[in-house]
Amino acid sequence: QTAAPSATISPQEKKPVLFPSSTASTTAVNPKVPAPAPSQKTTGKVIKKTALPKEIPAQETFYSTPSLSTDTLNTEARNALVNILCETSGPILRPISGSGVIVDPRGVILTNAHVAQYVLLAASQEVDLSCTIRTGSPARKQWTADVLYIPAAWVEEHAADITKSHPLGTGENDYAFLMITGTTNGELLPVAFPYVPIETRSTTRVGDGAFLAAYPAEFSGSNATQNALDASSAETTIKELLTFHENTIDLVSLGSVALAQSGSSGGAVLNLWGQLVGIISTTSAGDTTAERDLRAVTTSY
Numbered sequence: 366q367t368a369a370p371s372a373t374i375s376p377q378e379k380k381p382v383l384f385p386s387s388t389a390s391t392t393a394v395n396p397k398v399p400a401p402a403p404s405q406k407t408t409g410k411v412i413k414k415t416a417l418p419k420e421i422p423a424q425e426t427f428y429s430t431p432s433l434s435t436d437t438l439n440t441e442a443r444n445a446l447v448n449i450l451c452e453t454s455g456p457i458l459r460p461i462s463g464s465g466v467i468v469d470p471r472g473v474i475l476t477n478a479h480v481a482q483y484v485l486l487a488a489s490q491e492v493d494l495s496c497t498i499r500t501g502s503p504a505r506k507q508w509t510a511d512v513l514y515i516p517a518a519w520v521e522e523h524a525a526d527i528t529k530s531h532p533l534g535t536g537e538n539d540y541a542f543l544m545i546t547g548t549t550n551g552e553l554l555p556v557a558f559p560y561v562p563i564e565t566r567s568t569t570r571v572g573d574g575a576f577l578a579a580y581p582a583e584f585s586g587s588n589a590t591q592n593a594l595d596a597s598s599a600e601t602t603i604k605e606l607l608t609f610h611e612n613t614i615d616l617v618s619l620g621s622v623a624l625a626q627s628g629s630s631g632g633a634v635l636n637l638w639g640q641l642v643g644i645i646s647t648t649s650a651g652d653t654t655a656e657r658d659l660r661a662v663t664t665s666y
Contacts, residue, residue, distance in 0.1 A: 427568050432637035435576070439598050442466075442578035442633050444559035446596055447474055448499040449543075449631065450506075451483040455493035459530075462590050464579040464632035465498075465543065468641060470557035472545030474498070474510060476631030477646055477662075478519040479534065481541030482527060485512045497549055502596040504580060506549045515541040536616050536646035536662045537609045561633065564640035567614050567665045573603045575617075577659075579624050579632025579645055590628070599624055604658070615666035617643055618658055625651075625659035634661045 433441075445467040452460045461483055465476035487494040488511060498508040519538035526532035548554060578598040582590045605618035617634070619625075624632060625648045634643035643661035651657035 427566065428638045430638070432574075433639050435600065438576040438635055438637070438639060439578070441559075441561055441639050442576060442598060442635055443502070443596055445561045446500070446578045446580070446633060447507075448504040448580040448594060448596075449474075449476060449480055449484065449496060449510075450499055450504070450591070451487060451494055451496040452591075453494045459528075462580065462582045462594065462628050463630045464628065464645065466578075466631070466633040466641060466644065467545075467558050467560040468563050470560050472508075472510075472554065472558045473513065473560075474543040474545065475563070475641070475644055475664075476541055476543060477644065478515050478539045478541045479523065479526075479532065480631045481512055481515050481543060482520070482524075484510060484543060485515060486527075488512070498543075498545060499594075503592070504594045504596070508545045508554070509547045509549060510543040510545050513542040513544040534647060535609070536660060539646050540644065540662055561635060561639060561641045563664045564636065564642050565665055567663070568636070569603055569606065569614055569617060569642055569663065569665075571603050571606060574637045575601050575603055575619060575642070576635040576637070577601060577619065577622065577624050577632060577645065578635075579629035581624050581626045582628030583626035585628075594628075597624055597629075607660070609666075613666065614663055616646075617661050617663060619645075619661060620659065621655050621657055622659055623654050625654040625657040629659070 447465045447467060449463045449465050463476060463480035465474040467473065468475045483494060484496045486492045487496040497506045498510050499505055500507045516538040523534065545554065576598065578596060580594055581597050582594055585594060599622045601619050601622050603617050604620045606614045607616040609615045624645065629645045632645040633641055634645065636642045641664055643663045645659060646662045647660045649658040
C-alpha cells in the first residue's frame with residue numbers, strides 16, 4: 366500500500382487491521398523533469414482482521430437534517446480545499462505538491478504529516494525551500510502558513526524518508542495541522558475562512574457514501590502542476606474499515622478512484638452530510654488509478 370505522497374509496503378512493518386464485515390498523496394515537482402508529486406504507498410504494518418468496536422448505527426441516526434446534494438458537497442469541499450506547493454532550487458529536497466483542507470474559520474488546515482514536514486523545513490533559513498498555500502482551480506498562490514502541530518512519533522519514524530523517491534507508510538500518525546499566517550500579495554487575511562466541520566465520532570460503515578476532493582498531480586507534467594493544477598473531486602463508497610490498534614476505525618478504504626495518485630495526500634473525505642470524516646493518506650501500488658486502492662486516515666483516529 367502507498368501513502369499519499371507515495372509509500373510502499375515493507376514486509377517487516379505492521380499493517381493496519383482490517384474489520385471483517387463492515388470494514389495518496391503528494392506530488393514531487395521537478396522543474397526539469399515532469400516527476401509526480403510525493404505520494405505515499407502503504408507499508409506492510411500488520412493489518413489483521415478484528416471485530417467491529419460495537420454495532421455502529423446508520424449515519425442517518427447521527428444527523429437531524431437530510432444529506433446534501435452532490436453539487437452542495439462539491440462546492441463546500443472545494444471551498445475548503447487547499448493545495449500546498451513547496452518549491453526549491455537545490456538538489457537535495459524534491460519540490461512537492463500536496464493537498465489539505467481548512468477545518469476551522471481561523472485558517473487551520475488539516476493535512477498529512479508527510480506533506481507538513483516540508484512546511485516545517487521551509488521555516489528554517491538553512492533549507493532552500495519555500496511553501497505556499499494555493500486555492501482555486503487552477504490553483505493560485507494565496508497564503509503562507511506555519512506548522513501548528515505534527516506528531517513527534519511520525520517525525521521520529523519517518524524523518525529520514527524525506528529524501529526517498531518512494532517513501533513507505535501506513536498512515537499511522539500521518540496527520541498535521543497548519544495555520545494560515547499571511548497572504549502572498551500583501552492583502553489582509555479574511556475575517557473567516559471557508560471550512561468544513563470535523564466529525565470526530567466513529568460514524569463510518571462499509572457502504573456509506575463518501576465525497577472526495579484533492580489536487581492530484583501524479584499524471585500532470587511539472588509545468589502543469591506549478592501553473593495549471595486543477596482540483597478534482599469524486600464520489601465513492603467506503604469499501605473497508607481498518608485499524609492500527611484494536612476495535613477502532615483508524616483507516617478506511619475508498620477503492621479505485623481517479624484521486625488515487627500522488628498530490629492527493631491530505632485531501633478531504635466528506636460524508637454525505639458535509640462532515641469531514643477523513644483525509645487521504647495512502648494508496649496501494651499500481652500503474653494506474655484503476656489498479657490502486659485509495660485509503661484515508663479517519664478524523665476519529
